[in-house]
Amino acid sequence: MIQKILIANRGEIALRIVRACRELGIKTLAVYSEADVQSLHVQLADEAICIGGPRGSDSYLRADRIISAAEIGDVDAIHPGYGFLSENAKFAEQCESCNIKFIGPKSKSIKMMGDKAIAKDTVRKVGVPIVPGSDGPVETETEAVKTARKIGYPVIIKAVAGGGGRGMRIAHNDVSFAKEYHVARNEAEKAFGNGAVYIEKYIEKPRHIEFQILADSHGKVLHLGERDCSVQRRHQKLIEESPSPFLTADLRKKMGKHAIKAAEAAAYENAGTIEFLVDAKGNYYFIEMNTRIQVEHPVTEECTGIDLIKQQIRIANGEKLDFDQSDIKFEKHAIECRINAEDPARNFAPSPGTIGLYYAPGGHGVRVDSHAYSGYNIPPYYDSMIGKLICFGSTRKVALERSYRALSEYLIRGIKTTIPLHKAIMADPVFIEGKATTAYMEDFMNRTPSDLFV
Known part of the structure; x- marks a missing residue:
């Protein structure tokens, strides 16, 4: 024990x-x-x-x-x-x-799903839809261009060992492809020590939707619903919510079954996430599996009432999951805002330094996960996220209203943060209507005055 x-x-x-x-x-x-x-x-x-x-x-x-x-x-x-x-x-x-x-999972599963090319091949064999792309890494520019033409532009070049948007480039024709291919390889080599890249069809303006998986060491694999992570900047997530405002009950059921199949194909154990791109017609494609707990796990916890960290520990202890798929109910809507020490009015410049005043919001349906406090010095060496605001309620409307209210109460002085940005998004009609895709942030920043972020 x-x-x-x-x-x-x-x-x-x-x-x-x-x-x-x-x-x-x-x-x-x-x-x-x-x-x-x-x-x-x-x-x-x-x-x-x-x-x-x-x-x-x-x-x-x-x-x-x-x-x-x-x-x-x-x-x-x-x-x-x-x-x-x-x-x-x-x-x-x-x-x-x-x-x-x-x-976490066994090292074998991490290795299998950590290589995106192997991961895609693994899930494809069990019938999970994947984005059309190259059969593994492409070694030369000549081979890469031929592959891109066969798939059809636009294409996206991705690092095999990638993550966080690094080693990822989009090309719309042969000319831009030649440049972006080498940039992606160099970025991948510097970030991951592995310059190998593969190529996929670029799905324009999709939704980024992921399914939370729990799997014990006794063969039981369950999904805990989806999270919509479409609000991103440079492939970095800013806001996540569950359930997705886009998915129907039927689509959720189909994607959930495929998420479980993907985890089973990897002989997966512990908590993990199956990530999909979903186009405007509801077609969905597996893109990767994250073999760990996710930053955005609290929205799933608040929607289902299941403590994912405790479940991770119990699974590692050899315990069986003591509930079935039919026991998992989605009775709430939750929205998470990542609070980063960045200045949105200055192109998201990092803002390390000492917090003068820190006051976290509270009240019914508000959760704050943060290690920050008054007098805490934010070091410049790590990721800029200093907290997560999770607001939840019986409906998406309640979660939105609660998020706006809580952001209005959240006080952090001495540094710049993304709190004003999130507050503006919570009041934006496109986001309120549930129409945000992965192209949302670029459009939002172009049409929103920067003085709203001060």
Whole structure:
């Protein structure tokens, strides 16, 4: 039985895991960088060990130091959160070889689904629709151009080992393709140490919809509904909601079945997410699987009443899922706004620094997941997200109204944040009508005065 967990992450997700463990009666060991000594997860965990310098490459990405901390702390398991080493098959393998439970899927599943070309081939074999594209990586420009012509422009060039929008480029003809192909390869090499790319048909103005999966080690695989993540900037999600305002009950049922098939094909265990692009006609295509907990998991929790972090730990403990697909009810609507330390009026320039005043909104149907507080210094070394505002209610209208109200109450002084941007989006007719696609943010920024974001 798991009695002590090392949390190999930082920020709000580390704090989220500390809280879940405390409710389960499990001890926690936080690891932290020199820049995070004042972070809340360090202060609230049962124990804490510094593992290196402020940069991720000197701390949270150092598997050797994390494993050493786990051995010193005599833990039973490691929870990787999201980002950093959460989808690193080698790290999961190291945990397994050291007899430390990795709270996530087996290393084999991470490796299989982490390679987008292999992942697509895996799900295609079980009948899950995929975007037309190349059969694996394309090695030369000549081969790539031939493939792009065969698929038909526009196409999107993607890093095989990609994520977060890096190593991803769109081409509309042969001329632009030649340039973007090399840019994508260079970006991929710098970001992931792997310059391999593949090519897909570019679906214009789709919805980005993902299904939450839970799978135990006894063969049961369930989905917990979908999240609409279409509001993105440069392939980075800004707002997520559940259920999607676009999906019908029939489409949800079909996509849910295919999401389960995809997870079963990967022999998946623990929490994961199957991601799809959905066009205006309701055609949907598998794009990837995220083999970890997602940033936006709280919207699913509030819609279903199921604590995903606790379920992850129970599954890692070898327990069976104690509910069936028919038991999962979607009785609420939830919207999550990612609160980033960025200035939307200055092209989303990062805004690290010290928070002078921090006041989180509250009231019925409002949840805030954040490690920030008055006097907290936001370091410049990591992702700019400092919190998540999740508002929920019996209908989408209630969730929207509650989100606008809560954003109006959310006070963060001393730095710039995306709070004013989110407030403007919650009042935008296109978003209110549920018509946002992945092209929404570019259009919204072009037609919205920047002084609204101050």
